[in-house]
Amino acid sequence: MTYKIGISVVLGIYLGLVACNQNTNQNSKPGVDSIKIEAEAGKYRNIDTAEDCAKPTKYPNQDKPMALMMRQMADNAQKMKDKVESGEKIDANEFPLIRFHLVEPTDPNILQPQFYENARLFQQAHKALMSAPANKQKEMYTAYINQCINCHQTYCSGPLKRIRKLVLN
Numbered sequence: 001m002t003y004k005i006g007i008s009v010v011l012g013i014y015l016g017l018v019a020c021n022q023n024t025n026q027n028s029k030p031g032v033d034s035i036k037i038e039a040e041a042g043k044y045r046n047i048d049t050a051e052d053c054a055k056p057t058k059y060p061n062q063d064k065p066m067a068l069m070m071r072q073m074a075d076n077a078q079k080m081k082d083k084v085e086s087g088e089k090i091d092a093n094e095f096p097l098i099r100f101h102l103v104e105p106t107d108p109n110i111l112q113p114q115f116y117e118n119a120r121l122f123q124q125a126h127k128a129l130m131s132a133p134a135n136k137q138k139e140m141y142t143a144y145i146n147q148c149i150n151c152h153q154t155y156c157s158g159p160l161k162r163i164r165k166l167v168l169n
């Protein structure tokens with residue numbers, strides 16, 4: 001009896017994995033592209049919990065809400081940077097906190113205590129930036145971007161290159 005249950009569990013997991021693979025592969029054609037993507041993924045494998053987070057945005061319809069919010073955050077940060085550099089005041093009406101930690105990520109394995117702690121520190125930095133007086137904005141913006149970098153060093157190193165461009169000149 002236990003033996004049978006064991007078999008069906010193993011079989012179930014196996015079928016689940018096969019189904020998953022078919023699902024993720026259904027759109028990819030074998031060839032140069034997929035080899036390149038494999039190589040990229042391998043490059044980050046040691047440091048990334050979320051290998052997928054460095055993926056090219058080839059199939060936008062399959063992107064998870066967390067990935068979409070991150071893109072929005074990166075666009076917003078670019079606008080913040082431009083304003084902060086030209087001494088314009090930024091505020092939370094224009095740049096509200098994006099609650100990415102509440103939505104589905106590409107890789108659910110990232111949802112660890114350290115991830116939520118990083119999200120909390122990020123949230124604090126957002127608040128500090130938005131309530132900073134104009135003469136403190138540069139400093140607080142830098143602290144804010146450092147929190148993007150902090151989390152990405154652990155959970156998703158692919159976009160770090162892009163994020164480093166958001167650092168003040």
Ligand code: HEC
Nearest residue numbers: 053064066067070073074105106118119122148151156159
């Ligand atoms: C608490 C951790 C954490 C913080 C803080 C964080 N990120 Fe992310 N970021 C992630 C994770 C995890 C992903 C992968 C999301 C997914 O694929 O579902 C990601 C994905 C991204 C992506 C790639 C999105 C795509 O196209 O797939 C960009 C760009 C990005 N983040 C920029 C930023 C910027 C800019 C900030 C700061 C304003 C930031 N992140 C703050 C964890 C974080």
